[in-house]
Amino acid sequence: MKFFFESQHNSLVIGANGAIGSACVKVLKNAGSDVTEIDLNYPSQASKQNKFLKCDVSNIEDVINSAKKIKSIHSVIYAVGLNHDSNVIDTDWKEYRKVMSANLDSAFHIAAVYGKRMATQGFGSFVFLSSSAGLRGEAGASIYCASKFGLIGFVESFAAEMTPHNVRVNCISPGNVDSPMLKDVANKIAARIKISPQIVLEEMAKSGSAQRLVKPEEVANLAVFLASDMASGITGSNVRIDCGAWIDS
Numbered sequence: 001m002k003f004f005f006e007s008q009h010n011s012l013v014i015g016a017n018g019a020i021g022s023a024c025v026k027v028l029k030n031a032g033s034d035v036t037e038i039d040l041n042y043p044s045q046a047s048k049q050n051k052f053l054k055c056d057v058s059n060i061e062d063v064i065n066s067a068k069k070i071k072s073i074h075s076v077i078y079a080v081g082l083n084h085d086s087n088v089i090d091t092d093w094k095e096y097r098k099v100m101s102a103n104l105d106s107a108f109h110i111a112a113v114y115g116k117r118m119a120t121q122g123f124g125s126f127v128f129l130s131s132s133a134g135l136r137g138e139a140g141a142s143i144y145c146a147s148k149f150g151l152i153g154f155v156e157s158f159a160a161e162m163t164p165h166n167v168r169v170n171c172i173s174p175g176n177v178d179s180p181m182l183k184d185v186a187n188k189i190a191a192r193i194k195i196s197p198q199i200v201l202e203e204m205a206k207s208g209s210a211q212r213l214v215k216p217e218e219v220a221n222l223a224v225f226l227a228s229d230m231a232s233g234i235t236g237s238n239v240r241i242d243c244g245a246w247i248d249s
Helices: 019-030 060-067 093-121 142-165 180-193 197-205 216-227
Strands: 010-014 034-039 051-054 075-078 124-129 167-174 238-241
Touching: 010 019, 010 093, 019 034, 019 075, 019 216, 060 093, 075 093, 075 216, 093 124, 093 142, 093 167, 124 142, 124 216, 142 167, 142 238, 167 216, 180 197, 216 238
Parallel strands: 010 034, 010 075, 034 051, 075 124, 124 167, 167 238
Antiparallel strands: none
């Protein structure tokens, strides 16, 4: 991926401290991009030499203020995500609002602020991270599924609006990604249906033809490709990366 970008490329990674977000930062840098990391929490000691902006993307004013510190932008990768496991009839409304705020409301905030800038400059690209859970419902995952279904629809609409401005907008729907969030979800599912978390994780890993979890760097490679000019003809698309789970179901 070295020297992937032929000219100066400035990128933002929203949710840079997550498993996929941090993988995106690494791939972008290896591809020659100048990366600004955005997250609610400061990065680990190992990555403090990187450009970082602390921002609560669920707060539109915070997004507007942090954007003023960004001088040039070619691409945005939105890798924010929260999950929650519960049946609809047992909905915890505080958890509902947190998930919707992170997975959908915040995506609108980022798109509105940085989309306006890209429309003015006449170029740019967005990549939003959805999920295979945004393609079909799952018991116990109604809140997460609804937010990710909504994100895919949002991307299609946003892409149609931005195409006249030479700005591309795409979406990625990963399957089960080997990450701390997946392990947390497995623990919550296990508690709800009263089985071992290890059994849940093993079932998740075997959900696709490849019989393994998706690696964060695999998602990151796809995200950087979509963000680059190599994907110049792709916009309004939702790309699955799930180790064959969809075709094997």
